[in-house]
Amino acid sequence: MNTQTAMKPYVIGLDLGGTNSVFGIVDARGEIKATTAIKTGGFQTAEAYVNASVEALQPIIEQVGGLEKIKAMGIGAPNANYYTGVIEFAPNLPWAHDCQVPLAKMFSERLGNIPVAMTNDANAAALGEMVYGVARGMKNFIVITLGTGVGSGIVVNGQLLYGHDGFAGELGHVTMVRGEEGRLCGCGRKGCLEAYCSATGVARTARELLATTTRESILREMNPEDITSLDVSIAAGKGDALANEIYQFTGKMLGEACADFAAFSSPEAFIFFGGMVKAGELIMKPIRDAYNAHVMKIFQGKAQFLVSGLDGASAAVLGASAVGWEIQ
Numbered sequence: 001m002n003t004q005t006a007m008k009p010y011v012i013g014l015d016l017g018g019t020n021s022v023f024g025i026v027d028a029r030g031e032i033k034a035t036t037a038i039k040t041g042g043f044q045t046a047e048a049y050v051n052a053s054v055e056a057l058q059p060i061i062e063q064v065g066g067l068e069k070i071k072a073m074g075i076g077a078p079n080a081n082y083y084t085g086v087i088e089f090a091p092n093l094p095w096a097h098d099c100q101v102p103l104a105k106m107f108s109e110r111l112g113n114i115p116v117a118m119t120n121d122a123n124a125a126a127l128g129e130m131v132y133g134v135a136r137g138m139k140n141f142i143v144i145t146l147g148t149g150v151g152s153g154i155v156v157n158g159q160l161l162y163g164h165d166g167f168a169g170e171l172g173h174v175t176m177v178r179g180e181e182g183r184l185c186g187c188g189r190k191g192c193l194e195a196y197c198s199a200t201g202v203a204r205t206a207r208e209l210l211a212t213t214t215r216e217s218i219l220r221e222m223n224p225e226d227i228t229s230l231d232v233s234i235a236a237g238k239g240d241a242l243a244n245e246i247y248q249f250t251g252k253m254l255g256e257a258c259a260d261f262a263a264f265s266s267p268e269a270f271i272f273f274g275g276m277v278k279a280g281e282l283i284m285k286p287i288r289d290a291y292n293a294h295v296m297k298i299f300q301g302k303a304q305f306l307v308s309g310l311d312g313a314s315a316a317v318l319g320a321s322a323v324g325w326e327i328q
Contacts, residue, residue, distance in 0.1 A: 008071035010064055012057065012111075013321030016040060016077035016121060018092035018148030021049075023057055024317035025064050028325070030132055032314060034060035041094055046101040054110045072115040073107055074324030076124025076316050078149065081166035082323075085118045088167075091186030092148050115327045120169065121145065121316060123160050125273050125308075126153025128319030133310045134271060141269040142261060143308075144171070144254075146276035149186070150194040150201075156265055171261060172198070176253055197254050199229035199276055205246050206232050217242035233279040247282045254283075255290025262291075262299040269304040273315065277307045 010033065015022045021040045024032040036056045043049040061067060079090035085104025090096040096103075104116040119127075126143040129135040135143070139158040145151040150172030154161040161168045172194035173187055182191025183204070195201050207224045210217065218235040219227055219242060235243035258270050276283060288305050308315060 008069055010069050011071050011321045011324035012061075012073040013124075013317040013319070013324065014053075014073065014075040014077075015124065015316035015320055016075060016080075017316075018078065021053065022317055023053070023060070024314070024321065025060055025070075026318060026321035026324075030318055030321075032317060034063045035317070036060050041092075043095050046095045046103065046106065049095055050103070050106045050110055053107070057111075067112045067114065070111070070114055072117070072324040072327045073111065074124070074320040074322065074327075075103065075107070075116065075118040076121040076320040076323070077103065077118060078121055078151070079167070080118045080120050082117070082119045082123070082162050083166040085116065087118075089187075091188075097186075115324075117323045117327050119160070119320070119323050120151065120153065120167075122151030122153040122273075123162075123169065124153070124319035124323065125151070125316045126155055126160060126271075126319065127322045128310060128315035128317075129153075129271055129273070129308060130155060131322055132318055133308055133315060134306050135269065138268055140265060140267050141271060142171075142258075142265065142267045143271045143273055144258075146197065146272060146274040147199055150198045154265060154267075161265075171257070174257060174260070176257060193253065193257050197250050197257075199274075202229040202232055202246060202250055202276065203227050205249060206243070209242060209246065213242070215242055219243060229276055233276075233282065236279065236282050244282065247279060248286050251283050251286025252290040255287040255292075256294050258287065258291050258303075259294035259296075259299075262295055262303060266299060267303055269306050271306045271308055273308040280307075 010025050013024045022037045025034045038056050079088050087096045087101045104118045108116040122145045135141050143153040152169050152171035154169045173192045175191045176193050177191035183195035185192035185195040206227050218240045232243050
């Protein structure tokens with residue numbers, strides 16, 4: 001441990017998701033010493049969000065000895081530019097939907113000018129998997145996060161792929177359904193993978209099927225607008241045929257997308273991360289089946305399909321903290 005780490009033994013990691021923001025104070029061994037959380041979307045401005053975040057952070061910062069013990073902060077956030085520290089036009093963040101938010105600078109100014117670095121939330125999850133999870137020892141893999149949106153962290157030759165502008169890896173916004181029949185995505189385009197295979201996309205598929213068929217389903221006992229992907233998972237687990245069809249549809253599209261993704265980076269594994277993967281084989285089997293049916297022969301049988309073994313929030317917090325530790 002160097003002198004700087006001994007003097008400032010912790011970093012703050014922030015997993016900034018579309019629904020929740022989870023903060024952790026992490027030591028150099030990757031142990032999360034304290035955590036707190038706030039809702040992400042309940043703010044109209046970035047300033048209000050940062051104010052609430054700093055207020056929530058104060059007790060856990062004091063718990064570890066104050067700001068003088070904090071070396072840096074790392075953030076994993078949607079549409080975050082690693083090079084600039086700016087969130088740009090994030091579809092799932094009401095306070096960053098139509099604008100650019102210099103979030104790294106804002107947090108730094110509010111936290112005593114500590115260094116703050118930021119990367120895409122899915123990239124943070126990929127870092128967490130590479131250092132602490134099922135991707136340990138791997139140099140080529142793709143993490144796909146299935147939450148409010150669909151994110152991806154792409155690792156090639158042991159390095160995260162950022163591209164020339166910091167935004168490489170938006171696999172959730174590849175077009176799966178072309179033409180006017182494609183669903184409108186939060187990004188403003190139609191037919192994106194995210195519009196179908198995110199948690200919100202699964203709920204939307206459920207509402208569409210309930211509206212266009214008369215088949216019996218546990219889901220008919222609910223107000224359609226209140227249905228979530230968790231409700232679909234619970235129904236499918238009880239053997240509900242309609243809910244199982246929703247997962248078959250979702251998994252097939254994800255598997256077809258992964259078959260295309262294999263063509264550009266030939267990953268040794270696809271790692272699925274987020275609340276939706278708690279459905280287990282209900283979602284994983286149709287993903288594998290569709291992948292095997294559509295992938296080029298030269299890639300068949302080479303990629304593993306894995307579920308993250310880390311707690312969702314912890315993995316992303318640890319990944320975000322890794323960004324903080326890399327700051328010189």
